Amino acid sequence: MTIRAFSIDGDGTHSQDVPAFAAAIKEAAADLVLVPGNSRVRRSMAAAALRAGAAVDTGIVDVAVEGDMATVRRWVYRQRILAAFSRVARPWVVVTDPALFDEICAKLGVKPETPKLDLAADTHSWMNGRQSAVAGGESTIRPDAKMLFVAGAGWTKKQADGALHLGEAAAAITGFLARSGASLGSSKSLVDMPEAAEAFKFMSHMNQIGQTGSTPRHAKGLATCCHGEEPHVVGWRFIGERRAVNLDANCGWAQGKADVLYVADAFAVMAKVNELLG
Amino acid sequence: MGKPLNIIVCGSLVPDPLQTLEPVTTPQGPGLKNEQMLPSVLDPWAACALYEAAALAKARAGSKVTLVSVGPKAKLQQLMMTVAQKAPFQLVAVNAPAGGFTDAMETAAALAKAIKSTPGLDISTALLFGGCASASRDAGVTLQFVAEMLGISEMFNAVDSIKLEEDDSFTVLERVEGGQYLSSTCKGLPAAIGWATGSLPEPPNNPQTGMMNMRGIMPALMKAPAVDIGTGGISYVSVEVPAARRDTVVKKDMSVDAIAAEIVEWMKG
Numbered sequence: 001m002t003i004r005a006f007s008i009d010g011d012g013t014h015s016q017d018v019p020a021f022a023a024a025i026k027e028a029a030a031d032l033v034l035v036p037g038n039s040r041v042r043r044s045m046a047a048a049a050l051r052a053g054a055a056v057d058t059g060i061v062d063v064a065v066e067g068d069m070a071t072v073r074r075w076v077y078r079q080r081i082l083a084a085f086s087r088v089a090r091p092w093v094v095v096t097d098p099a100l101f102d103e104i105c106a107k108l109g110v111k112p113e114t115p116k117l118d119l120a121a122d123t124h125s126w127m128n129g130r131q132s133a134v135a136g137g138e139s140t141i142r143p144d145a146k147m148l149f150v151a152g153a154g155w156t157k158k159q160a161d162g163a164l165h166l167g168e169a170a171a172a173i174t175g176f177l178a179r180s181g182a183s184l185g186s187s188k189s190l191v192d193m194p195e196a197a198e199a200f201k202f203m204s205h206m207n208q209i210g211q212t213g214s215t216p217r218h219a220k221g222l223a224t225c226c227h228g229e230e231p232h233v234v235g236w237r238f239i240g241e242r243r244a245v246n247l248d249a250n251c252g253w254a255q256g257k258a259d260v261l262y263v264a265d266a267f268a269v270m271a272k273v274n275e276l277l278g
Numbered sequence: 279m280g281k282p283l284n285i286i287v288c289g290s291l292v293p294d295p296l297q298t299l300e301p302v303t304t305p306q307g308p309g310l311k312n313e314q315m316l317p318s319v320l321d322p323w324a325a326c327a328l329y330e331a332a333a334l335a336k337a338r339a340g341s342k343v344t345l346v347s348v349g350p351k352a353k354l355q356q357l358m359m360t361v362a363q364k365a366p367f368q369l370v371a372v373n374a375p376a377g378g379f380t381d382a383m384e385t386a387a388a389l390a391k392a393i394k395s396t397p398g399l400d401i402s403t404a405l406l407f408g409g410c411a412s413a414s415r416d417a418g419v420t421l422q423f424v425a426e427m428l429g430i431s432e433m434f435n436a437v438d439s440i441k442l443e444e445d446d447s448f449t450v451l452e453r454v455e456g457g458q459y460l461s462s463t464c465k466g467l468p469a470a471i472g473w474a475t476g477s478l479p480e481p482p483n484n485p486q487t488g489m490m491n492m493r494g495i496m497p498a499l500m501k502a503p504a505v506d507i508g509t510g511g512i513s514y515v516s517v518e519v520p521a522a523r524r525d526t527v528v529k530k531d532m533s534v535d536a537i538a539a540e541i542v543e544w545m546k547g
Contacts, residue, residue: 011460014433039454043435047426054455058417076378078413080299084515116516124466125432133457141457195479205475206457211295211413212322231295249528256523263530272538
């Protein structure tokens with residue numbers, strides 16, 4: 001079986017990338033073409049494969065090859081069900097989870113190449129450049145961080161004194177991020193709140209973890225003021241050690257979704273954690 | 279004011295995310311236990327696409343939103359009881375299986391055929407919307423396939439924002455790596471846009487809109503063509519739910535200081 005792996009990064013318009021990727025697939029003359037599923041690839045590779053007459057599958061987390069048979073594994077239903085399957089169609093474009101591309105290539109003994117892409121096709125669009133999702137601020141999404149810190153809707157609720165403490169909540173969250181270097185995640189209920197959009201300007205829908213958010217990979221995750229409902233926790237599939245701080249001892253985290261649940265006030269706990277971290 | 283818009287939204291149903299999913303083997307390939315009985319919702323990112331389409335259409339008089347759905351007719355009908363109350367649209371339905379194990383290419387072909395055969399849908403000036411990925415197959419390829427099959431060469435994926443000018447040029451923000459957006463501008467239509475969350479909240483139910491929509495939805499469901507969509511060229515080897523349950527230790531009576539110290543120690547370990 002002939003396997004080629006292409007490293008494709010940077011940005012490109014769909015109308016130029018599709019013919020360029022299609023040509024690269026054809027020129028590869030391979031049975032399997034491995035590519036990492038970054039944003040550029042996710043935008044255009046499926047259409048390119050269709051144009052090149054190739055089969056394509058995305059989000060692949062493992063590839064096993066035995067003779068002429070290749071079997072891949074991917075999640076369906078948002079990290080709930082893991083499927084292993086093969087195809088007889090060739091060429092077969094296998095778009096891997098970007099975090100696992102190097103590992104899969106190494107396992108198969110394939111060295112990634114940078115394909116020569118002819119980007120001369122007509123286009124009606126152009127790129128203006130990248131910008132932070134947080135207006136005027138530093139990104140709080142840090143894919144390489146060791147730790148994920150999730151803030152839930154509880155940070156916006158009235159506290160024991162009957163008042164909202166949004167400023168204090170924002171200070172506790174940003175203070176922890178600054179001291180720990182953690183990546184910030186959120187539940188959908190928090191990022192959807194207008195009051196959170198106003199008070200937590202360091203956070204956007206891009207921070208959302210779960211069913212309609214992201215599924216990051218971090219060694220550890222700490223959830224605060226978050227109930228651990230299933231649609232959110234499906235985004236924790238690839239978080240190694242999990243701890244949560246919540247006032248409700250029967251919240252979702254207690255139902256086998258966290259390793260440790262501290263039943264406590266996250267405002268007080270995070271203030272102390274920040275103090276200890278200096 | 280610009281010309282009326284023609285917005286086609288591709289979207290179907292997925293199991294309610296609060297449901298437990300258990301894979302089973304069926305004669306057609308893998309499926310879900312009690313799949314026909316599972317409550318469904320409109321695919322969340324496709325729903326975002328529908329709400330964004332409705333907002334754009336509202337801002338341009340005479341604009342039209344068409345929701346094109348591939349799914350089992352009976353379940354689509356049930357779903358439309360709620361979705362129809364969210365925004366004005368016309369439905370084009372295709373009666374076929376929809377789920378995490380059906381083939382994206384066959385689904386896209388059914389969608390493209392339905393779009394092409396619908397009178398009054400001018401693809402050359404259309405905005406083709408959909409979710410950036412479904413909550414079932416979660417492959418993020420169907421909308422690209424449909425665009426390619428319809429000859430739409432401009433496509434943007436994981437979009438959270440669109441700013442449409444009167445001359446139909448527009449600027450979008452696409453989600454890219456590291457919590458950033460890629461800003462791009464397109465000269466005009468047609469174009470395909472795979473939506474992420476967007477920026478609009480879910481509209482409240484409006485029974486009047488629902489009643490108006492249902493006048494067209496019921497006939498659309500009645501005449502939905504049946505299409506046989508299977509697993510395509512895929513041979514499934516295994517389908518499983520990996521064990522995810524942890525032995526949670528619930529610590530109720532620790533002081534704040536002790537909890538904080540334990541968390542810091544855990545972080546550093």
